[in-house]
Amino acid sequence: MAHHHHHHAASSSEWEHKWGSLAAELTAGRDVAKQLQLILSFTPPQPSSSEQAATREVLVQKILASYENALSMLSSSRKMTPADQHHHCPSHRDDGDIGTVVMMTMKSSESSPPGTRSGSPGSEDSDHDLFKDTTSSSRKRKSIPRWTHQVRVGPGMGLEGPLDDGFSWRKYGQKDILGAKYPRGYYRCTLRNVQGCLATKQVQRSDDDSTVFEITYRGRHTCTQSQSPSTSSSPAPNNISPRPSEPAMPPAAASAKDRQHEQLLLNFRRGLNVVVTDDGSEFDCSPPTTATAATTFAGSLFFPPPQVITTSDNNTNISYGGEQSTTAAAAPPATVGSVDFPFGNMDHLFDDQTTFTFDNSGFFS
DNA sequence: AAAATTTGACCGGG
DNA sequence: CCCGGTCAAATTTT
Numbered sequence: 501m502a503h504h505h506h507h508h509a510a511s512s513s514e515w516e517h518k519w520g521s522l523a524a525e526l527t528a529g530r531d532v533a534k535q536l537q538l539i540l541s542f543t544p545p546q547p548s549s550s551e552q553a554a555t556r557e558v559l560v561q562k563i564l565a566s567y568e569n570a571l572s573m574l575s576s577s578r579k580m581t582p583a584d585q586h587h588h589c590p591s592h593r594d595d596g597d598i599g600t601v602v603m604m605t606m607k608s609s610e611s612s613p614p615g616t617r618s619g620s621p622g623s624e625d626s627d628h629d630l631f632k633d634t635t636s637s638s639r640k641r642k643s644i645p646r647w648t649h650q651v652r653v654g655p656g657m658g659l660e661g662p663l664d665d666g667f668s669w670r671k672y673g674q675k676d677i678l679g680a681k682y683p684r685g686y687y688r689c690t691l692r693n694v695q696g697c698l699a700t701k702q703v704q705r706s707d708d709d710s711t712v713f714e715i716t717y718r719g720r721h722t723c724t725q726s727q728s729p730s731t732s733s734s735p736a737p738n739n740i741s742p743r744p745s746e747p748a749m750p751p752a753a754a755s756a757k758d759r760q761h762e763q764l765l766l767n768f769r770r771g772l773n774v775v776v777t778d779d780g781s782e783f784d785c786s787p788p789t790t791a792t793a794a795t796t797f798a799g800s801l802f803f804p805p806p807q808v809i810t811t812s813d814n815n816t817n818i819s820y821g822g823e824q825s826t827t828a829a830a831a832p833p834a835t836v837g838s839v840d841f842p843f844g845n846m847d848h849l850f851d852d853q854t855t856f857t858f859d860n861s862g863f864f865s
Numbered sequence: 866a867a868a869a870t871t872t873g874a875c876c877g878g879g
Numbered sequence: 880c881c882c883g884g885t886c887a888a889a890t891t892t893t
Contacts, residue, residue, distance in 0.1 A: 671870055673885060686884065690869095702884090 530567035646718050667721060669701060681707045689723060697723035 669687035676683050682705040689697040699721045706712035 670868090672887095674871075675883060675885095678882065684883085688885090700884095 526567055526570050533563045533567055646716060667699070677704070680704065682710075689721060691723040695723040697721055699723075 668690040670690045670692075671685055671687050673686035674683050675686070684702055684704045687701045687703065689699040691697045699717065699719045701715055701717045704714045704716070706714060
């Protein structure tokens with residue numbers, strides 16, 4: 501009954517494949533757990549059930565800790581050697597959960613040299629971020645914030661996923677990518693010429709799973725996009741992909757700013773310190789040493805108050821400390837990660853003396 | 866008619 | 880020179 505396929509090579513890749521899927525799945529779980537934690541933190545304090553609130557937090561924290569531990573174990577046990585460009589589909593959940601964010605990756609200075617593998621975008625991660633050393637003063641100056649969502653659309657269902665982030669895009673190009681089965685579509689914010697919003701995104705259909713889209717965003721919206729989602733209660737039936745080899749066709753839906761905030765908060769939660777120059781390019785800055793003021797923000801736990809540093813260079817430095825994280829004592833992710841903070845050109849919006857005020861939703865004003 | 870997409874040219878980094 | 884990202888004219892969609 502049990503097949504003992506222990507062919508050295510063949511099953512090896514399969515093993516790696518499974519391994520990658522595992523990592524991806526874990527990462528996804530962790531992210532979702534983080535979201536839940538976030539949501540909980542936003543929940544207004546219920547005096548009547550303060551105990552339950554505490555319990556909930558504890559529970560979520562345990563879940564998160566489990567994920568973190570599993571991930572760290574996984575990564576310590578085996579580091580994903582980029583030997584083959586095998587692309588693993590990130591998740592196999594199907595319980596009616598369609599059109600969901602599967603995974604998000606953030607890389608600033610990602611280089612894709614024309615070498616062995618660069619064909620498959622989204623160099624697999626699933627662990628890297630925790631151990632990124634940011635402590636080095638780091639003056640990388642040139643990288644435009646870039647993060648990738650992997651989105652899966654369900655057949656026959658209206659795609660409500662982040663394929664539509666609530667923003668309106670205009671396609672300005674399409675390119676065949678070497679080694680990719682499907683062309684890559686280039687989109688930019690419709691209000692580029694109106695408000696100078698430099699946000700762009702590119703959509704790439706996955707090579708093997710045509711239900712998976714890799715959406716890479718570059719730059720953050722500076723425009724005041726209308727979220728106006730409540731136009732009609734009955735969302736028009738959107739055809740998902742009319743023809744093959746067509747990357748994506750985002751309809752229109754809701755929650756623009758919500759999503760934005762959500763993402764921003766997620767970014768925050770991962771711990772970061774960011775600098776934005778007037779150029780629009782981002783700039784790493786030294787981690788905030790004032791971890792002493794680990795005040796509870798947004799009603800509860802994690803991130804310490806933000807630190808806004810404005811240089812005389814008309815550059816705006818927004819630095820954030822890492823998370824305080826009360827996770828299991830085993831794996832303290834107290835390391836401060838470096839994440840790009842994608843603001844567009846804030847030059848128009850702020851002066852070098854503008855004071856940023858972060859509200860509960862993580863945004864500024 | 867106006868707005869959005871298509872598609873080859875163009876351009877810059879590696 | 881190759882590859883990927885963008886421009887812009889032509890063309891299609893609304």
